[in-house]
Amino acid sequence: MSSAAPTASSNSDTDTIMLAARGLFCARDDRVLFKNLNFDLPEGQVLQVQGSNGSGKTTLMRILCGLNDGYEGSIKWYGQEIEDQAANFFSSLLYIGHRVGVAKVLTPVENLRWSCSLKQAVSDEEIMAALKEVGLRGFEESPCYTLSAGQQQRVSLARLIISPASLWVLDEPFTTLDRKGVERLEQILQRQAQAGGSVMVTTHHSLNIPELAMLSLG
Amino acid sequence: MKPHRRKKLGIILFIAAGLSVAVGFTAFALKQNINMFYTPTQVAEGEVGPGQHFRIGGMVKVGTVLGADDSLKVNFVATDFVSDVPIQYEGILPDLFREGQGIVAEGEMDAAGVFQASRVLAKHDENFMSPEVKAALDAAGASADNHMPSGTN
Amino acid sequence: MTGKQTTTSAAFLATLKRDLLIAFKKKNDIVNPFMFFIIVVSLFPIGISPESDRLTEIAAGVIWISVLLASMLSMDNLYRSDFEDGSLEQLLLSPHPLFFLVLAKNISHWLVSGLPVVLVSPLLAYMLALPEEAYGTLFLSLLLGTPIMSLVGSIAVALTVGLGSRGLILAVITLPMSVPVLIFGTLAVQSTLNSQSPLGYLSLMLVMLSVSVSLAPLASAAALRISVN
Amino acid sequence: MWVWFFKLGSPKWFYELSGKWLPWLVAAMVIFMTIGLVWGLLFLPPDYQQGFTSRILIVHVAVAGTSLAFFPLMFVAGTITLVWRMKLADMVAKNAAILGAWFSFITLATGSLWGSVMWGTWWEWTDSRLVSMLFQLFLLLGVISLRSALEDSDAAAKACALLSIVGCINVVIIKYSVEWWNTLHQVSSPVTTDTSSPNGPEFWIATLIMIVAVYLFLTVSLILSTRNEILERERKAQWVKDLVLKAK
Numbered sequence: 001m002s003s004a005a006p007t008a009s010s011n012s013d014t015d016t017i018m019l020a021a022r023g024l025f026c027a028r029d030d031r032v033l034f035k036n037l038n039f040d041l042p043e044g045q046v047l048q049v050q051g052s053n054g055s056g057k058t059t060l061m062r063i064l065c066g067l068n069d070g071y072e073g074s075i076k077w078y079g080q081e082i083e084d085q086a087a088n089f090f091s092s093l094l095y096i097g098h099r100v101g102v103a104k105v106l107t108p109v110e111n112l113r114w115s116c117s118l119k120q121a122v123s124d125e126e127i128m129a130a131l132k133e134v135g136l137r138g139f140e141e142s143p144c145y146t147l148s149a150g151q152q153q154r155v156s157l158a159r160l161i162i163s164p165a166s167l168w169v170l171d172e173p174f175t176t177l178d179r180k181g182v183e184r185l186e187q188i189l190q191r192q193a194q195a196g197g198s199v200m201v202t203t204h205h206s207l208n209i210p211e212l213a214m215l216s217l218g
Numbered sequence: 219m220k221p222h223r224r225k226k227l228g229i230i231l232f233i234a235a236g237l238s239v240a241v242g243f244t245a246f247a248l249k250q251n252i253n254m255f256y257t258p259t260q261v262a263e264g265e266v267g268p269g270q271h272f273r274i275g276g277m278v279k280v281g282t283v284l285g286a287d288d289s290l291k292v293n294f295v296a297t298d299f300v301s302d303v304p305i306q307y308e309g310i311l312p313d314l315f316r317e318g319q320g321i322v323a324e325g326e327m328d329a330a331g332v333f334q335a336s337r338v339l340a341k342h343d344e345n346f347m348s349p350e351v352k353a354a355l356d357a358a359g360a361s362a363d364n365h366m367p368s369g370t371n
Numbered sequence: 372m373t374g375k376q377t378t379t380s381a382a383f384l385a386t387l388k389r390d391l392l393i394a395f396k397k398k399n400d401i402v403n404p405f406m407f408f409i410i411v412v413s414l415f416p417i418g419i420s421p422e423s424d425r426l427t428e429i430a431a432g433v434i435w436i437s438v439l440l441a442s443m444l445s446m447d448n449l450y451r452s453d454f455e456d457g458s459l460e461q462l463l464l465s466p467h468p469l470f471f472l473v474l475a476k477n478i479s480h481w482l483v484s485g486l487p488v489v490l491v492s493p494l495l496a497y498m499l500a501l502p503e504e505a506y507g508t509l510f511l512s513l514l515l516g517t518p519i520m521s522l523v524g525s526i527a528v529a530l531t532v533g534l535g536s537r538g539l540i541l542a543v544i545t546l547p548m549s550v551p552v553l554i555f556g557t558l559a560v561q562s563t564l565n566s567q568s569p570l571g572y573l574s575l576m577l578v579m580l581s582v583s584v585s586l587a588p589l590a591s592a593a594a595l596r597i598s599v600n
Numbered sequence: 601m602w603v604w605f606f607k608l609g610s611p612k613w614f615y616e617l618s619g620k621w622l623p624w625l626v627a628a629m630v631i632f633m634t635i636g637l638v639w640g641l642l643f644l645p646p647d648y649q650q651g652f653t654s655r656i657l658i659v660h661v662a663v664a665g666t667s668l669a670f671f672p673l674m675f676v677a678g679t680i681t682l683v684w685r686m687k688l689a690d691m692v693a694k695n696a697a698i699l700g701a702w703f704s705f706i707t708l709a710t711g712s713l714w715g716s717v718m719w720g721t722w723w724e725w726t727d728s729r730l731v732s733m734l735f736q737l738f739l740l741l742g743v744i745s746l747r748s749a750l751e752d753s754d755a756a757a758k759a760c761a762l763l764s765i766v767g768c769i770n771v772v773i774i775k776y777s778v779e780w781w782n783t784l785h786q787v788s789s790p791v792t793t794d795t796s797s798p799n800g801p802e803f804w805i806a807t808l809i810m811i812v813a814v815y816l817f818l819t820v821s822l823i824l825s826t827r828n829e830i831l832e833r834e835r836k837a838q839w840v841k842d843l844v845l846k847a848k
Contacts, residue, residue, distance in 0.1 A: 029753060029834060068600050070754055091376055091466035099302060100459025103389075105396040110389070115458070117385040118472075120376050141394075158452040165480060225379060229589075235586025239475050240578045247574040267566050313717070490745050526766055530759050531745065540742075540749050544763065547738040551777040556782065579773075590766050593682075597758045 015080070018043050018062070018198055019167065024073035026059055037073070039215050043166075046189050046199040046209050057202040058098065060217065061171045064200065065095045091119055094165035096173055100156035104145040108136055108155045110143065112204055116162050132162040134184065134191030150176040158187055166197045174203045226283065262301035266327065267366045273324045274303060274333060296333075308336040314340035377581060382467040384476045390479035393452075400448045401483050408441035408488055412495050430499035431560035432553075438488055439549050443542055445484040446524040449476060450532045450595065459532075463599055466500060469592040477518075477525050477588065479535040485517030501560075508573070512556040516574040522587035529594035538561050551579060578598035611688055611830040612839050618823045625820050626664055632813035635645035637660070640806040656717075658803075660710040662810035664733070667707050671736065674743070675768035676774030678761030688826070690757040691833070693764060695825040697743045699818065728779040735774050739767045753833075 010053075018038050024037040033056030041047050053058050055170055062068040064075060066082060066089070083087045083138055102111050109127055116122040131140055134154040144152055144163050153176045160168060168189075189199050193211035227355065229273055256266055266272055276296035283294040291308045294317075295340040308364050315338065377385075395399055416426055416434045453459040462472055493506050493515050501509065526546040534540070559572035640658035660685045674696050680689035711730055712722040725731060743763050750756035 005434065021448065067460060067463060070600065087466045087468075090464055093464060095460065097457055097460055099455070101457035101461040103393060103452065103456055103458055105393055110392060113594070114385050114389040115461050117377055118382050118461060118467065129524055225468050228379065230466050232470075233585040233589070236581045239581040243574045243581070247571050270566055272565055277397045284591060345548075381783060526762075530763060531749070533755070534749050541744055543738070543745055544742040547735045547774075548766075549741065550735055551773045554777045554781045594759065594762055597755055597762065600755055600758075 001103055017041070017076075018078060019200075020076045020079075021064070022074045022076075024060075024063070024071055024075070026056060026063065026071040028059070028070070034217055037217075041167075041198050041200060043198055044193050044211060045197050045213055046193050046201065046207070046211050047213050047215055048200045048207055049215045049217060050204075050208050055217040057217055058171055061095075061097070061200065061202060065093060065169055066090070069094075079104055092166045093169065094119075094159060094163045094167070095169045095171075096156050096159070097171045101151045101154055102144050102155045107141050108147075108158070109140050111163065112158060113163055115156075116159060116205065120164060122162055126162050127158070129156075130158040133161050134158045135181070148176075150178060150181065153177060157185060157188070160192070168192060168197065168199045168201075170199065170201045172202055174205050199210065250322055257298045257304040258296055258301040258303040261303050261327070261333075269326060270325075271326050274302065274305070275320070275322045278315070278317050278319050278321055283317055296323065303333050303340075304331070305335050307338050309338075310344040311338060316340075344345055376466070379467045379471055380394060383471045386462070386472050386475040387479050391478055391482065394479065394483040397448075397583065400445070400464060403564065404441045404445035404484060405487055405491075406538055407444055408437050409491070409495070411437040413489060413498065416499070426500040427564070430496060431499040431557045432507070433499060434495055434509065434513075434552045435494060435516070435553050435556045438513065439520065439546065439553065442517065442520045442524060443545055445480070445527050446521070446541065446545070449480050449525055449528045451528075454532045454599070459595065460576055463596060467540060469595065470588045471590045473525065473529075473588040474584070475593070477591070479522050480525070481518045481521040485521055489513040489517060502564065504559050505563045507516050512559045512569075515573065515580050516556045517538045519576070519580050519583050520549060522583040522591075523548055523592045526587060527596055529591045531598075532595070533598040544572075551563060552576070555579070601845060602640075610833055611678055611691070611835070615827055615830050618827060622820070622823060625816060625823070629816035629820055632809055636806060636813045640810055653678045655711055656714045658806050658810050660707065660714055662702055662814040663710060664707040664729070665811055667700060667703035667733070667736070669815075669818070670696055670703065670740070671712070671764070671768040674700070674764035678764040678768075680762040681757055685714060686792065687833070688830075689830040690761065691826050692759060692822060693757075694747060695755045695822055695829060697740055697760070698766075698827070699821055701740040703732055703735060703818070704740060707733050707825035727777075728781065731742075731781075732771075732775045732778040734777070736771050739771060743767060745746050792830060 019041040020177060021037060021039050026033045027034045037060075048192050049060060057066060060076065063071050077085065077092075079215065101115055102108075106114075108131055110125065112127045112130070113122065114126070116127070130142060131137065132159050136151060136154055136158070139147060139151065146149070146208050147155070152190060154174070173185060182205065188209075189201070190209050190211065192199055193209070231306065256272055256274050258274065260266070261274060274296060276298050279297040280294040281300060285292045285293065289308065290310060291306065292311060293306050295302045297303075305325075307323065307325075319340055322339045323333060324336040324337040324339075325333055326365050328334050412433055415429065419425060419429065419561065450459060453462065463469060465472060471472055492509055496506050496509050524541075524545050528549075530544070531541055555572045555576050559569040559576070562572060563569045636658070637719065641655050677689040677693035680686050681693065708730065711727075712735070715724055715727070715730070716722045721732070743760055744764055747756050747760050750759055754830050831840055831843075
């Protein structure tokens with residue numbers, strides 16, 4: 001078993017970086033999505049992943065979250081492989097994918113109560129405040145199937161406000177949002193970066209955030 | 219202890235607890251004497267209630283098989299060398315049904331103390347023997363069976 | 372990380388509560404398999420024989436097989452909608468052991484689909500002319516057997532959750548696995564009918580239950596990780 | 601030892617090594633199969649109870665014994681697939697499932713052929729071996745259909761590996777429960793007969809030869825189908841291209 005203490009390894013340069021990927025290689029059914037991909041995500045940065053359709057953006061995001069293990073290479077979280085400290089890593093991670101994780105029969109409050117309590121204790125006041133902030137005031141108790149796609153997206157984005165997670169991995173969070181929603185999300189991302197957290201995001205929008213860095217695929 | 223270690227330990231303890239319960243109840247179950255058939259002695263000792271449908275397992279006593287000429291009715295005695303139970307059956311007997319063979323019969327006792335079988339199952343020997351070997355054994359008197367080799371069937 | 376991270380038992384309870392809530396809101400998913408169960412059982416007297424002697428003989432088997440079929444229909448809901456709306460990914464990314472979260476989902480599934488079947492079994496036993504002395508055994512065998520089905524079936528559902536068109540593959544995988552439960556469940560009832568003690572069979576079912584509680588969530592969790600991959 | 605283990609995981613290495621071994625295995629299989637079949641089916645003396653029908657048993661016992669090996673084999677292959685991600689293990693497992701289904705089917709067929717003479721019926725539910733073999737066949741068909749349903753080959757490999765592991769445990773439980781359900785076939789009689797008498801040695805030797813022959817057949821077919829699978833899956837690899845060019 002690997003010990004919890006930082007290992008005395010040669011690549012000590014990655015020890016202090018929040019997330020460091022080295023030599024990532026991924027192929028799906030004979031097709032190479034990316035190879036020898038390297039990047040760093042330090043604290044306080046928003047990293048936008050760009051690439052054409054099918055260039056492996058979503059796959060990369062899922063690999064980073066540990067949802068997909070069909071890759072070679074190393075991904076380190078403060079100098080340690082994420083596989084070796086999964087529970088530790090998961091409690092600092094918040095992922096929102098294409099499927100936003102909102103059960104249609106439940107209300108926004110019920111959804112958030114569950115998905116947040118998988119990670120941390122949360123009060124109803126916090127949930128209400130977060131829903132208000134993403135512009136869902138008045139919809140707190142309506143079943144999610146009555147909400148539009150954009151509103152469902154907002155339900156999942158409310159988790160960003162509640163969550164203390166230091167790493168956000170967001171896959172196309174802007175697609176169904178209106179202009180006001182986009183602006184608000186940009187603000188939320190910026191706030192996260194300024195608070196020392198970091199964000200990995202895929203989108204085709206050009207983001208208006210000072211802490212932005214780019215990563216291009218394919 | 220690190221939190222994630224404690225969580226792993228939690229799973230392991232949970233599984234260990236579940237499996238030890240399983241082992242405990244296996245031991246209990248094996249003591250419960252699950253048997254699929256009664257021996258003639260058990261039947262003679264009255265372990266089976268009247269009108270109860272059950273199975274009886276035993277050996278066909280040598281020289282007791284009496285078949286009716288005009289019907290498929292057959293009478294024989296099942297034994298475990300301690301007690302005997304007379305059995306009546308109507309139907310086609312399995313190929314391996316012979317005197318001295320192990321059988322299992324399914325049915326119930328009638329008022330006269332005869333087991334009315336609705337089904338008779340033959341058990342075949344665990345060992346294969348060629349007729350020559352068998353004959354040699356019979357000649358040496360090493361076997362309790364005394365039937366003839368059956369040839370092709 | 373903050374100091375307010377939940378304990379595993381809180382996450383377990385939250386998952387259990389959520390699934391019960393969903394079941395409560397989507398009543399069709401619960402009621403339909405249950406109705407299916409009742410209807411299948413009531414078809415047997417019509418298809419085989421209305422004579423009570425014959426029915427007594429097959430009652431335990433009929434009820435058990437109908438339970439197997441109905442539980443397979445209800446199994447389908449276990450992870451399907453969670454997979455489609457992305458909740459499953461959130462479950463997988465929880466810092467808490469997936470083992471216990473899967474267990475919570477299985478328990479909730481059993482509470483809404485297995486337990487009603489157990490509770491209604493005396494009624495069906497009466498309809499199928501099962502002698503009264505066997506009611507208790509049938510009830511206990513179902514009480515022990517249905518959670519086994521939920522736990523073992525969960526593995527197969529987890530393996531097939533990503534399939535677009537599953538058709539009957541779930542049945543092909545799960546039904547052969549339920550043979551031991553079927554055997555001991557019906558044997559327990561048979562032995563009561565033969566005025567023998569069913570304790571041996573029931574304790575063997577308890578053995579299978581404790582083995583599946585401790586090992587099946589492990590396999591389900593692994594299967595979910597594979598399917599979501 | 602570990603070096604050897606991981607080397608074996610390389611499809612290329614396996615392909616080359618198995619290519620060298622194959623002729624010897626085929627030769628041994630042909631010899632054992634011929635002796636076993638000719639002697640067993642044509643010259644073996646009849647059993648004192650079962651007559652010449654027992655000759656079917658020579659084949660039946662060998663095939664049945666071999667088909668019990670498939671789930672343990674798939675259990676091991678599945679564990680290797682899940683733990684070490686070895687592609688070769690999955691290729692073996694895939695073909696083992698198909699072969700296993702065939703073996704189980706042949707076991708059932710020869711078994712009921714024998715039963716049709718000895719018991720007067722082609723199918724006998726009271727025979728626990730027939731029943732548990734039937735369910736083994738069902739479980740194997742389940743694994744096969746799961747593989748064909750999953751499109752992504754990596755996911756299929758892992759899912760089938762997991763199902764094989766669960767299935768293997770299940771086969772054991774089914775076997776015991778079915779035997780419990782009906783203790784009739786060749787398990788100890790309710791009343792023990794005096795069976796200390798010696799067995800006819802010919803039967804055992806013939807059966808043993810047949811078992812070796814069938815195991816060799818299993819090995820050869822597994823190797824052959826795995827080699828096909830390797831060529832199919834590694835068709836883009838340089839060494840396969842070289843191989844094809846050389847063959848031309």
